[in-house]
Amino acid sequence: MAMTKINWYPGHMKKTKDMMKENMPLIDIVLEVVDARIPISSRNPDIKIFSKNKKRIIVINKSDLVDKKELAIWKKYFLENNDADEVLELSAETGFNMKKLFTIIDKVASEKRERLMKKGLRKVNTRLMVCGIPNVGKSKLINKIVGKNTAGVGNKPGYTKGKQWIRIKEGLELLDTPGILWPKFEDDRVGYNLAISGAIKDEILPVEDVACIFIGKMISYGLEDNLKKKYKLLDEDFEGVPGNVIEKIALRMKMLQKGDKLNIHQATHTLLRDYRSGKLGRFGLDRDFIL
Secondary structure, three states: OOOOOOOOOOHHHHHHHHHHHHHHHHOOEEEEEEEOOOOOOOOOHHHHHHOOOOEEEEEEEOHHHOOHHHHHHHHHHHHHOOOOOEEEEOEOOOOEOHHHHHHHHHHHHHHHHHHHHOOOOOOOOEEEEEEOOOOOOHHHHHHHHHOOOOOOOOOOOOOOOOOEEEEEEOOEEEEEOOOOOOOOOOOHHHHHHHHHHOOOOOOOOOHHHHHHHHHHHHHHOOOHHHHHHHHOOOHHHHOOOHHHHHHHHHHHOOOEEHHHEEOHHHHHHHHHHHHHOOOOOOOOOOHHHOO
């Protein structure tokens, strides 16, 4: 299913990009947060360009929503392609692997401090920039790093509006930035994966098209049983196009509207909501990029 090229680039995103580039000379560590379900689709290519020559850490957040074997593939991929100096799977929601992230950050800070103190500097600050696209969990991660609810947290794309400098501890500061996308998604897969995972607003693409793409992916991954178990589907419900499966979900789950018509809208949103919350299994959507 081909789609018109998405161009969703509000003015505040351009301003954020300009701000990040302007502040980059001050930064020692770029911590790029990606969504474990869409580690390729959730990477803004602009970040890789303007963070060149910085210490780069890719945090694969929401790792609890993806199988460990899949996470291992992505960690290897990013390191082999020189996308980062360190790659760490993490869950800002549960706090999984936060201690390991602190160890990595402290190591970089210590190296800088020792290097500059040898030159006679007594006070050395290490600055960390946290960046990524909307809704990958940056604000929750920052709250875990700082240890209190300093950054605003929302569950909708584009919640954080302006930059924030946050003092983590003596000698360590963090720059929080709003989530930014890039002007155009040239690959249809990227746009749909962002929509399925909830990184872009549901109004950007026809939600039924998004759901059909998602069902097609699940079928191609051999995950029909996940759908069968969740929505009481039968083998014959998978005959035909993915749109038929949505109708069967509405039918089996008794999602009806006035006149006993199937409520396709409800079935579509339920399907996407269940995936986003991990109720349809722990798997990602980007595997066709490299597998």
